[in-house]
Amino acid sequence: MGENKNFILFAVIAMAILFGYNFLVAGPKKEAAIQEYQQQIEREKASADITPATAAPLQETMSRPESTGTPLALQDAGQVKINTPELEGSISLRGARFDNLSLKHHKTEKGPNGENIQLLVPYGSEHAYFVNFNWFAQQADNAPTAETAWSADADTLTPEKPVTLSWDNGAGMRYMIQVAVDEKFMFTVTQSVLNSSDHTITVAPYGYIRRSGKPETAGLYILHEGLIGVFDGILEEKKYKDLKEDGDFEKPTTGGWFGITDKFWMTTLVPDSKTPLLRARLSHSDAGGQEAYGADYMQNWQIIQPGGTLETTNRFYAGAKIVETIDKYEEQYNITLFNRAIDWGWFWFLTQPIFKGLHLLFKLTGNYGIAILLMTVILKLILFPLANKSYVSMSHMKKAQPKIKALQERYKDDKQRMQQEMMALYKKEKINPMAGCLPMIPQMFIFFALYKTLYVTIEMRHQPFFGWIQDLSAPDHLTPLNLFGLIPWDPPTMIAVGILPILMGISMWLQQKLNPQTSMDPAQQKIMSMLPIIFTFVMAGFSSGLVLYWTWNNILSITQQWVIMRREEARNK
Template identity: 60%
Template structure:
């Protein structure tokens, strides 16, 4: 059982490390960020609104020198304009509301109509934020010049005021933005929206200048500030994309520290790039068959983060036109929706925008199973309970074999002790005799480890599913559990809310974590006792308490799963061990 003890010790250490990281690193970091943002907001209020309406100019993506020796930037030569100068076009469908600014043709004001910030609140989640705000988060499309056939001043810029006869973008009514330069070259941006989160942006150049021109279409997402994140290693939040058919996940810190402040590809065909939060994301999806001149995730020297692409040069003959099309996904990371878009548009690895992790082969099927059961029951908590029963049934043969082997081990304890006493001064000989004894008695000393080895990846896969998927956000169970995605809010430390006192999070142990600790203790008591040194015995005795504190800050859905899993294991173990007791009794009777 030495290997079993080592695994348990490793499990305890892993839990302590995770607990310590959450409370001593991630927690203070999040709190510091919140305090900083509150201070910034207070300072802005004190300073007044003198420059509140000025939109900071955003430059277009530029090619590395290896591709273009004369990269152009999208800068205004006529100065900034105030936000009030630009009209807006409303956005409305079943999932989204907001507006597109005609100033720079920016997607910069977007709310998720079916997702509230708080469980019982009315404030909607805001995904995109106007560019003139400190935490601006917006999307823009445009063109850069390639050579002297057209100058940068003859292209639409960050401060260009577009015109449109349309007033609202809906699934039934696309909008068309129009701008014509002094030479008569017309630039058009047609925007379409489906019933969910996908925009289709078609950029057109109509060259009526009488001379051929060359342009490069581009698109980018800018986020001016790093948002507050959970700070856990199990979830990626930040710049993300698929470049050269490979998923690339860059943290905000990665980009700040990267050489040149960016991750870049000049050979990618199609793919996608964007910025993801835990439950929401904004992603650009170029033509999947088109090779891009450059695509990247970057940290801008002026501050902020960007995901962008720049297409190869397009020649537009005199009197001719050029058109290119891009998708923009801006919304909630709903699994079924993203999978459908991946199939519909042939988007490479788009489902990986949800952080399924290294155990993808387990996490996604687990989600599918739980979601199917949710469809039958209407309650995610009940679906988790039923799914755990299914897992237990599948693993029952393995558990049965393990417990039977542990029972045989218990029967063999007297003989094993005799061997240990006989060869106590010759460890090598003792190991040889023990192995021969195991073989003779048909005992597998590793059998007790198998349930743990199998259970751990299942636990982490399920934890991943419950933590990263939006489907369980704000989903109730029964009683006081109104949101399975957050920690159990009820603790006996304040008499279940009767005393107006909020205990510190580190000791605010909820009811379900306590139940989990009790079931873990009961399960320990059922296990066959093995020879352990005093230190190991003390560690084992404290395991339920340690894990009660660790699991207290995990999502209630995960704690409910673990508690229910313990109860099923206790029942299963009691049944198997009862059969083994009957077998031993029959064997003893036969010998008698």
């Protein structure tokens, strides 16, 4: 950023930048990477309960500079490529870290400028985000570290061909990590240790996810972004700021899963569901201004006799939060509450069926916009009994308007008597004053559930409808303020009302006009008359899919109301 701002002065200070680069840029970056590496070593030692005596060799290795001045843990030792139908990236052989992973079919934005979503970021980078499986050892130099250079039996990991990483400590212990991956986003990691020495060793397998820095989040109450996990069957959600303020969350558990979730992507550790864990943790650290967040687990200490072996198999998920894929994994691997990785909210019992209905209709039609229209029709049919009672009552209310006005004039100075006479009239004319509210109650829950579905599910992301609506999860961008895109001007978001919200506002106004006029003071009448305009501007910033639902629901309600009220008028003639 600083180099761009000083571009005009480039000719003058080019030589200064050339000679000062290592001091001003490379040096601080290298120092930050060294600090991060040292913090990792300290966490590993603390977690493994390493004593000062046995930690000395690790400290010596950590502090010993290489000829290049770069810590050993940051030096390149080669990679194993990852290539699946959904993922591409690599595993670093230095430390056996999964620290480079992108999603092939999910872009940063719709259109030709969109790039693949980068999920995992190399160790040592400013926003490093990686996964690692390793062992703690009670004896010094017995287990691999972040500096260890592993060897691999293949150069590419594919769903058809697993890869085994191996390392021999030169003292009779051989460590191996076999990595397999499926067609989607689940990695299976089998850790094994072979003790060929003449003495016993004690190790504890572990896995962890680490993310440097706090990522940008929407910051909305409706969506959880941050640390997440299931501990002994209980879902725990920790936002970044909460974890920072309240401290680490730690609990022993059997099974479960733990990780970091974004709106549409997540990385989670999935240990064996039958193996008790000595510890599972969601954590925050801040050393030297370098913030980091993580999720990790540690299995129980295991003694390996001379000639013995130890093997443990665990998994981790890294990819898009696709509902069908996550549901399949939950059943296949018996992962408790794995589908709650998607933030269905408090009304998950309503949100999930609505999503499944929409997704089924999408499979039949190939268009989520049409699926929303059809789902709205289905919901209207389900709610028809309530709507029918409401509109019949409205019809009676409209017919009784002259009598109501007469009572209001007659008893305008006696409010109590007027209320008594009004209630008697309502009873005689079969009017239920609350009938108009009945359909609104379930519609409020449906609206919220649909809002959640459109906002949190990746299936809606970048899905087109027709015409100018090319992303149902984004607001309608086509506004009359710039003559529908003919004028090269982007109006402020607060006033950039799209076509669809305008249509929704018109449909609300028409629905108001169709309702019978009830007695209310002038202030209330003004507020009610302004509601369509207010909601037009409010809904302009919501997803097009949600506005499409509301507009279509209004149109169906207007049609339904008009037919029922005409029928009742004809019946009462």
